[in-house]
Amino acid sequence: MPRTMWKGAISFGLVTIPVRMYPATEEKTLKFNQLHDEDMGRIKYQRVCAIDGEEVPFEHIVKGYEYSKDRYVILEDEDFAAVPVESNHTIDIHQFVQLEDIDPIYFQKSYYLVPEEIGLKAYTLLRQAMEEDGRVGIAKVALRDKEHLCALRFKDDVFVMETMFWPDEIRAAEFDELGKSVKVRPQELQMAKSLIENMTEDFKPEEYRDEYREALLTVVEKKAAGEEIEVVAPPEESKVVDLMEALKASVAATKKRSGGSGSGSALASDGDGKAAKSSVKAGGRKRATEKKVATG
Numbered sequence: 001m002p003r004t005m006w007k008g009a010i011s012f013g014l015v016t017i018p019v020r021m022y023p024a025t026e027e028k029t030l031k032f033n034q035l036h037d038e039d040m041g042r043i044k045y046q047r048v049c050a051i052d053g054e055e056v057p058f059e060h061i062v063k064g065y066e067y068s069k070d071r072y073v074i075l076e077d078e079d080f081a082a083v084p085v086e087s088n089h090t091i092d093i094h095q096f097v098q099l100e101d102i103d104p105i106y107f108q109k110s111y112y113l114v115p116e117e118i119g120l121k122a123y124t125l126l127r128q129a130m131e132e133d134g135r136v137g138i139a140k141v142a143l144r145d146k147e148h149l150c151a152l153r154f155k156d157d158v159f160v161m162e163t164m165f166w167p168d169e170i171r172a173a174e175f176d177e178l179g180k181s182v183k184v185r186p187q188e189l190q191m192a193k194s195l196i197e198n199m200t201e202d203f204k205p206e207e208y209r210d211e212y213r214e215a216l217l218t219v220v221e222k223k224a225a226g227e228e229i230e231v232v233a234p235p236e237e238s239k240v241v242d243l244m245e246a247l248k249a250s251v252a253a254t255k256k257r258s259g260g261s262g263s264g265s266a267l268a269s270d271g272d273g274k275a276a277k278s279s280v281k282a283g284g285r286k287r288a289t290e291k292k293v294a295t296g
Helices: 077-081 117-133 186-198 212-223 244-258
Strands: 006-012 015-023 064-066 071-075 089-096 108-113 135-143 146-153 158-164 266-271 276-278
Touching: 006 117, 006 135, 015 117, 089 146, 108 117, 108 146, 117 135, 117 146, 135 158, 186 244
Parallel strands: 006 089
Antiparallel strands: 006 015, 015 108, 064 071, 089 135, 108 158, 135 146, 146 158, 266 276
8 A cells, every 4th residue: 555645634614524645646667777888887966055066965955935036035844834724734625516517637646535434424425425416526735835726536435636737827728720720621520520430439448558668668678688679660651641531541441440330320432522321330449540641
């Protein structure tokens, strides 16, 4: 079990539920060290004072906020603990909303909230009430010297707290390309919808894996064994450059994967741009094409 990273309470109305917080996710990655190429010694980074150039022991390092040029106010641990906001010690629920009302761009990181034994009944009561109404709690909590907006929901009988970005932390999608006028033909739109329909199925995360990490680990293992590494050339792009032709090829590929039967339908344009209806299977659809298709 991971180490408890925070202890506090969920608060809604006059009800308080003591909880412990645990990280809900763990990033999987290969870790590399920086080495000196001549003797394979590991590269170390030292805490050096910018004024005298001397290394500073950890016990002499303090945390300061620069309020003007080269002028700092020093804050100790007790200063952070004394910040006069409720979210410093509680996850204070301010309102309940529907999950679909929250744009996923706001979600940041996930944590499990586990009840202390004394709060188990209130924890269970809140869970059942939220589940029956399909609600998500919107709250605030202070973690690591920062107050977070967060969403509380349930997964497998445990509260999951999703920390969220503040509205002013979301960058506006202001790109010149998005302001250009583009005309989409009805046939292209229908073909794109058919492709999406062909590729629609239930989300099964267990079917996905980090292929890059697996391949990189294979390279590491081969080099460790003294084997020669074969450099694989990137696949050539298809010569298809017409958008409609690319859509046709993609729909045909997904239709072939699905067996060409079922309740769904795909529309393929003929040479005159007219749509011809084809029966396709609605489930079990995978990627549209084996190769990348360049479109124009």
